[in-house]
Amino acid sequence: MDVEVEVDRLYQLAPDAFVEARNELVKRLRGAGEREGADRVKELRRPTVPAWALNQLARQSPEGVAALAEVREALARAQRRLLSGVKDSGLREAMGKRREVVGRLTEDAGTVLLDSGRDPAPHRQAINATLEAAAVDLEAWEQVQRGRLGRELPMPSGFGDVTGLDLIAPETEPPTAAGEQEETGEAEALAGAEREIAAAREAVEG
Known part of the structure; x- marks a missing residue:
């Protein structure tokens, strides 16, 4: 999974959809064994x-x-x-x-x-x-x-x-x-x- 591509997709979402999609991405990354990427994505905050x-x-x-x-x-x-x-x-x-x-x-x-x-x-x-x-x-x-x-x-x-x-x-x-x-x-x-x-x-x- 390309984490950078997935993060770019997050920032294309409407602000009210960001948190749910971010949390789902964290789960998928952890399931794929990409703990470092999951931890980084978890720190992302919903854009104003x-x-x-x-x-x-x-x-x-x-x-x-x-x-x-x-x-x-x-x-x-x-x-x-x-x-x-x-x-x-x-x-x-x-x-x-x-x-x-x-x-x-x-x-x-x-x-x-x-x-x-x-x-x-x-x-x-x-x-x-x-x-x-x-x-x-x-x-x-x-x-x-x-x-x-x-x-x-x-x-x-x-x-x-x-x-x-x-x-x-x-x-x-x-x-x-x-x-x-x-x-x-x-x-x-x-x-x-x-x-x-x-x-x-x-x-x-x-």
Whole structure:
């Protein structure tokens, strides 16, 4: 018996069917002499409704989840360029893409809930927070992409860690008033986006 395949099937089930199916799988694994697999499956917890919706979204729209990885990479590159003092870091464009992709996937997950007869409204913030986390953090993205979330992820506190990324040598052209204004605008855009995430985090936690 392929335990990984069976576990994937569990996470495709509706939340209210999860526990019974999990317990049945544990019995079958023990009957087959796979005690280690049975013990691991026994520890699995029923997904929350937001987590379940995102698990189904990962299966139904893998290209959408892949777009989150592209967003994360673009944000990391833009932040690195901004910290390096490179003009035209692309931060505004990357942040705009983040909002677009996260917003679209939040709506898609809501559609999953509607199709299952559930009201998405009470779960929208938790879904959005998880997608925001996946848009800036590799580990969070991997959890979403795998489609085995047990619960929603917390809203990120910022744009993720750029530790280990080499800074880029800044351009050597003399600064101009327009260039300085552009750099100031991008720094303000970064600060504004950080405030946006903080406000959303407060809304989720409050």
